[in-house]
Amino acid sequence: MAYAYDPQNIFAKILRGEIPCTKVHETPHSLAFHDINPQAPHHVLVIPKGPYVTFDHFAAEASDAELADFTRAVGRVAELTGCAEAAGGAGWRLLSNAGADAHQEVPHMHVHVCGGRFLGRMLNVPE
């Protein structure tokens, strides 16, 4: 199945500079910025600059350079927040929602880097 990327999604607009973000980190292929509605004291979104819809789309079609850049950008963000153990923190969580069942709201591939408090168990399953 082909992935259909909508260039009018909000993160595409952030990448084009059409709407602002609070930047945390930027690399040649990735951008990290604060989530507008944080769910933890530290809540940063990391996105690839390329037009990918979901993590599986990114994994299937991104170049090795993009994949490596993104992975290192996520690790760097965990350090920059201070949540990474190497930075003296107590841990953090990496999460990526893909598709309707995961309640993905923005159809541009992104991961959430969250930390700064105890995050509890991984999933909050609805009744």
Ligand code: 5GP
């Ligand atoms: P999803 O549910 O797609 O994994 O998460 C999308 C995230 O994007 C949400 O946590 C939401 O708060 C965040 N978000 C939505 N619109 C904006 C925006 O315009 N700017 C920023 N910084 N975050 C946004």
